[in-house]
Amino acid sequence: MVTQMDVARRAGVGRRTVSNVVTGFPYVSKDVRERVLRAIEELGYVPNRAAQQLRTGRSGVIALTVPEVGVGYFGELGNLVVEEAAARGLGTVVAQTRGSREREITEIERLLALQPDGVIMSPLGLTAEDLAGVSARTEVALIGEHFVGSPIRTIAIDNAAAAGDIVTHLVQSGREHIAFLGMSAASPNFNQLRRRGYLEALERHGIAPVAAVEARDFTSADGYDAGAVLAARLAEGAQLDAVFCVTDEVAIGAMRALHDAGLRVPDDVAVAGFDDIVEGRYANPRLTTVSPDKREIARQAVAAVLGEPADDAQIAYRLELRESTTGIVQPA
Amino acid sequence: MVTQMDVARRAGVGRRTVSNVVTGFPYVSKDVRERVLRAIEELGYVPNRAAQQLRTGRSGVIALTVPEVGVGYFGELGNLVVEEAAARGLGTVVAQTRGSREREITEIERLLALQPDGVIMSPLGLTAEDLAGVSARTEVALIGEHFVGSPIRTIAIDNAAAAGDIVTHLVQSGREHIAFLGMSAASPNFNQLRRRGYLEALERHGIAPVAAVEARDFTSADGYDAGAVLAARLAEGAQLDAVFCVTDEVAIGAMRALHDAGLRVPDDVAVAGFDDIVEGRYANPRLTTVSPDKREIARQAVAAVLGEPADDAQIAYRLELRESTTGIVQPA
């Protein structure tokens, strides 16, 4: 193994200087820095993480749990977190929890065993108590939804407000029979917030909600099934001209079901989603959705978990009004 | 932070003794061991990984790259590797490569930055040269397919032989027009091996291959599309009574397409897959497949990457003859 000392000898400098170069300490003459860099290159020196960690007390690794890795909203967010961490010279270890409390707990334990500097979570099944237990052991930041009453730092948009905005958009485009397509009351918090935003917005506009259609979960398949139910009700004469889906994936499934039932989106039924996943941008028709500033969420989550002072409490979002509600095709 | 010294003081023993207890050194009196354990418990002592690593030179972490995590064959295998490693007290960091060489390289770099004790890979796009580069930097074991001409330790079944066995099963159940459904020649090695096994078996039985149908990739969607092509050919009068699919996922998609086209499996067309993923066991009809001993693959891969002496070179497999080729329903 090549050590700092070897590099120092090769470059004809002190060990301290090598450390300075490696850690980016400013006061090193250009000439010396280059000599050191060359020696590092020639020797193939790689700093020993264990030694760094022992010395600094930081492992340079953060942990991340998401329900699904590499797919949909959390997949995109996860990649951004990994990128953001990498940009700060941090490694990221990721675990996929599938949203069940049990798996969330076992995966967290696995991650904690690696003694990361902090963990970013998108818990779906964990209780406030579980979270308190974890945050007693390491730095924690939550993304995606606020845990009511939890003191843990949380990075999220205002889900209810965003849901309200998109419902308002539907109303203003002349829709009058707007259904919510999501999970039931006993669902993750974000689902409830989005549903509440939907209900409150309708109330503000003096419009009665259409009987809700329940999705089992948040996959496209669930959206498809629920969309099929919706189509059947329409065929039976129910009034319906718009659907607000709890996530883009559900919306994409629902659009497919409506299409299969011979309905046109948005001519017969407008469809809106939430999260702005890439699949929605390339769906046919392109999906109207709420677009949270994911990069900013990732940035703040990493900052939060490193104990950096809080930025803004709330993350920005904007409406992406696309073909599935407007009928207007725009380039992706 | 609670250190070994704290525990030693609390238990009224030397530091060495604490270390002995923690590392499972045998010669510690039962009495002392219990005192130490109690002190550890009371103080909430957790050994510092960085210090351990610095001392022993081992990080206690292995890395794993798979094309997809948590889904299908590699998902199941990945979970088994994680389990196997955990049983040995090792952590596992996993990266998903999606099978492209580019992603494989970036993900490997990310993992290597964590300085794991070794890496287990299922490379799909890497060249032998890439692999040599990685194995120069750390212990490497390959799973899933043999890289021809690579000296790197590989854990795999005999893909060609297994493919031959399953084709022989099809022939012996009276099928005469057997198609291969997989990728083209310019495909990952395992695809080529399975295809070759198929061709050689047919030749042995004196049966001409049916014009191959090409799948774009190894997803169920690809299988569905290819299956639809097959169904169309059949409708046009082509001779076909069996399909051997390169993977279970492709087979499941193909079965769905055949079903949608009004064909019965296995009455009209028998379908066989490869890998024995759980979805196949619950598919309708249940899928005949080659079942590699995944647990053993995981075990040997972990052993190999830790530099333990080689076990058996070749992993066992067996044929799972199920409804999709036999017509006989058996409990899953």
Added chain:
DNA sequence: CTGAAAGCGCTAACAT
């Protein structure tokens, strides 16, 4: 069976 002590490779306080 247990204690003393060396030292893994690195960073940072201190000195120059």
Added chain:
DNA sequence: ATGTTAGCGCTTTCAG
């Protein structure tokens, strides 16, 4: 701007 040095927490040789 660069050199000297202590010590992070642990495992392990060497003595007892």
